[in-house]
Amino acid sequence: MSTFTIFLALIVVVAFLLIVVVMVQNPKGGGLSSSFGGGGTQQLGGVKKTTDFLDKSTWTLATLLLVLILLSNVAINRGSENVDSKALDPDAAAAQPLPAVPEDNAATTLPEASTATDSAQ
Known part of the structure; x- marks a missing residue:
């Protein structure tokens, strides 16, 4: 097991724990909702230690x-x-050959399409 695999497993575990901790928290109610009187209701029942x-x-x-x-x-x-x-490596550029050009041009041309009049004759 490589060191990177161990780090990857730890990252997955910590990310899962972070998701769980964030999902357990109560919403803070910041922004405009706290200025209209809704900010004092989160601290009822002695849950200050839990939120900390x-x-x-x-x-x-x-x-x-x-x-x-x-x-x-x-x-x-x-x-x-x-x-x-690889673009900076001069050996890598020389190692790749250019694609071969076919010498027989007849093999690369497409056959001509027959017309409807040719099939009727």
Whole structure:
């Protein structure tokens, strides 16, 4: 199992956990709805600690996901070549031959379409 595969599995797990944590949260009700008197109803029943935990978990999982994605870029197996592009490699351009041109032009032409008068005769 390569390092990139491990990073990929961790990215999938963290992304799934981030989706679950975001879906569990109550909507914050920001914007215009909080200025018209609807902002104070979210803190009833002592759920301040739960929202703090979910908020911190969201930021932690999002940061972890970003770090794992950046670290997985380092773990990608790029091979042993140091060439960035095949267009910059002079050996790669010389290795590809040009397509052969057929010498018999009769084989490449399309047969002429017969007209209805030819079939009647």
